[in-house]
Amino acid sequence: MKFAIITHVNHIEREKQYFGYAPYVREMNIWLKYVDEVVIVAPLSRGVPAEIDSSYNHNKIDFTKIPDFNFLTIKNILISLFKIPYIMWKIFWVMKSADHIHLRCPGNMGLLACIVQVFFPKKKKTAKYAGNWDPQSKQPWTYRLQKWILNNTFLTQNIQVLVYGEWNNQSKNIKSFFTATYSEKEKVLIKKTDFDQLIKFIFVGSLVTGKNPIYAVKIVERLIKSGNNVMLNLYGDGIERAVLQKYIVENELDNNVFLNGNQNKEVIKKGFQESHFVILPSKSEGWPKAIAEGMFWGCVPIATKVSCVPFMLDYGKRGVLMDMNLENDLIQIQNAFTDKNNFFEKSALALQWSRNYTTDVFETKIEKLLRQ
Numbered sequence: 001m002k003f004a005i006i007t008h009v010n011h012i013e014r015e016k017q018y019f020g021y022a023p024y025v026r027e028m029n030i031w032l033k034y035v036d037e038v039v040i041v042a043p044l045s046r047g048v049p050a051e052i053d054s055s056y057n058h059n060k061i062d063f064t065k066i067p068d069f070n071f072l073t074i075k076n077i078l079i080s081l082f083k084i085p086y087i088m089w090k091i092f093w094v095m096k097s098a099d100h101i102h103l104r105c106p107g108n109m110g111l112l113a114c115i116v117q118v119f120f121p122k123k124k125k126t127a128k129y130a131g132n133w134d135p136q137s138k139q140p141w142t143y144r145l146q147k148w149i150l151n152n153t154f155l156t157q158n159i160q161v162l163v164y165g166e167w168n169n170q171s172k173n174i175k176s177f178f179t180a181t182y183s184e185k186e187k188v189l190i191k192k193t194d195f196d197q198l199i200k201f202i203f204v205g206s207l208v209t210g211k212n213p214i215y216a217v218k219i220v221e222r223l224i225k226s227g228n229n230v231m232l233n234l235y236g237d238g239i240e241r242a243v244l245q246k247y248i249v250e251n252e253l254d255n256n257v258f259l260n261g262n263q264n265k266e267v268i269k270k271g272f273q274e275s276h277f278v279i280l281p282s283k284s285e286g287w288p289k290a291i292a293e294g295m296f297w298g299c300v301p302i303a304t305k306v307s308c309v310p311f312m313l314d315y316g317k318r319g320v321l322m323d324m325n326l327e328n329d330l331i332q333i334q335n336a337f338t339d340k341n342n343f344f345e346k347s348a349l350a351l352q353w354s355r356n357y358t359t360d361v362f363e364t365k366i367e368k369l370l371r372q
Contacts, residue, residue: 001370003035004098006091008107010068011044012053016153018044018063022054022265023289024104026338027179031102032058034370041094042109043068052262066090069108071142084112091116095123100370103127105150106143114149117156125159127371128177130286132307133163137284150174160369164287165308174372179287180362181265182296187355190298192347193275199223199230200336201207202275203291204268205282207238207259214240215249215281215324217257221307224256224331233275276337276347281322285309295319295354298347300336302329318349 005028012019018040019025032038037060044065049055066087069080091113095101101123103113110127117125126222127150131143137145139251150161153171162177201220203212213234220232234257241259248257263271272278278294279302288309295312301319303309313319320336322329337343 001035002037002039002099003032003102004039004041004094004100005102005104006041006094006113007104008068008109009042009104011040011063012047012049013063014046014049017055018061019049019053019055022052023181024053024177025056026181027362030359031366031370033057033363034367035100036060038046038062038123039064039098040068041091042230045348050262051264054078055301062261064090064094066109071108086113088116089250092119095120101125105129105146108129108142110140111146113269114146114156117159120193121157123158125156127159127161129161129163130179131177132284132286133165133167133174134307135167135169137306139284144248148198162372165311172254176355177365178362179289179292179303179361180357181289181293182358184360185360190273190351191317192276192298192344193274194340195337195343197229199228199277201230201232201279201302202271202294203232203234203236204271204293205236205280207234207240207244209240210280210283211236211238212283213244214247215326216279216348217244217253218326219279219281219329219333220257221253222326223333224253225328226334230256232279233260233271234258235260235263235271237262247268266295267295272299275299276343277302277333281324282306288312291319291353292357295350298351300343300350302333312352312353314349318346318353319356 008022009020038058039062041064067083069083101117105127139140141216149154153173156173159173161173162175166176203213203216207213214341220230223230272294278299279306280288280291285307291303295301299328301313305321313321320332
C-alpha cells in the first residue's frame with residue numbers, strides 16, 4: 001500500500017531522516033507499520049531537530065517538499081495566492097499515485113488537501129481532525145470550511161474522518177476517535193504522595209496565548225497568597241515565555257513556578273508521576289493530550305470546558321472544569337485538595353478512565369481502519 005500523508009507540520013531533514021513534532025510522529029509511526037510505501041507532503045527545512053522532535057520509523061519514505069503559507073497579514077495573503085496553485089498541483093499528483101490518502105486537519109495544508117481530495121472519490125481516505133469538532137464552537141472560517149467539506153458525503157467520499165468527542169447530526173463520514181501516548185506495559189502502579197507539605201501542579205503545552213499558561217500561573221499565585229505551599233512546573237516553549245518569566249520575577253514566584261522548556265517524553269512522564277494536578281486553561285482543544293497523559297498517572301485534571309474535555313472529565317466527577325473566572329475556579333481547585341478523600345477519588349477515576357486509551361488499543365483500531 002502506498003500511503004500519502006498531507007500535513008501542515010513543519011519537518012526537518014537530517015542525515016537522511018525526517019523529523020517532526022514528536023507526538024504527531026509517534027502517532028504516524030503506528031499508522032506506518034501497516035503500509036509499504038509512504039509519501040509525505042509537508043513543509044521541509046534543514047537544521048537540528050529540537051528536544052520535542054522525533055523521526056519517522058519507515059524504510060521507504062518519499063518526501064514531497066512544499067512551501068508553508070498563511071493568511072495572517074495582507075502581505076502573506078498576496079504571497080499565498082502565488083503559492084497555492086503550486087501546492088495544490090503537488091498534492092494532486094501525490095494523491096493520484098497513492099492507494100490511501102491521509103489528511104491531517106485542521107490547518108492551511110489540510111484545507112487545500114480537503115479541496116483536492118474531492119477529485120478522487122474512489123480512493124480510500126482517512127482524515128485526522130485534531131482540533132475541536134464541536135459544531136457550536138467559534139472557529140476561523142478556514143477550520144469551518146474544512147469541517148464542512150469533510151462532513152459532506154457528496155464532496156468527500158470513501159473516507160473515515162476521525163474526530164474527538166461524539167456530536168449530534170454528523171454524517172456517516174465522521175467517526176469518534178482518540179489519541180494515546182502510553183502502552184499497556186506502562187500501566188504500572190502509581191501512588192500519589194500526600195500534599196500536606198507541598199501541592200504540585202504541572203502544565204504541559206506550548207507557551208502561547210491559546211494555551212493560556214499565564215492563567216495557570218495566576219491560579220498558583222493566588223493559592224500561595226491564601227497560605228498554600230504550591231509548586232507549578234511548566235513544560236513547553238513559545239512566544240509567551242518572556243511574558244511569563246517577567247510575571248514570575250515581578251511577582252516573586254521564582255521559588256514556586258518553574259519554566260522547564262521543551263523536554264522529552266520521559267522527563268514529562270516523570271513530571272506527571274510526581275504531580276498532583278495537571279492544569280490546562282486552553283481556549284480551544286481537540287483531544288488535550290496533556291490532560292489525558294496526566295490522568296494516566298493519576299493527576300487530577302483542571303481544564304476548560306472546550307471540545308470533548310467535559311466528557312473526558314465526566315462533567316467534573318474525575319476533575320475540575322474551569323469557568324475561566326479566577327475567583328470561581330480558585331474555590332473549585334481549593335475544594336479539590338482540601339478534601340483529601342475527594343482528591344484521591346478523582347485521581348483514581350482519572351487514572352482508571354485514561355488507561356482505557358493505550359497505544360495498543362489505538363494500534364488495533366488503526367490497523368482495522370487501514371485494512372477495511
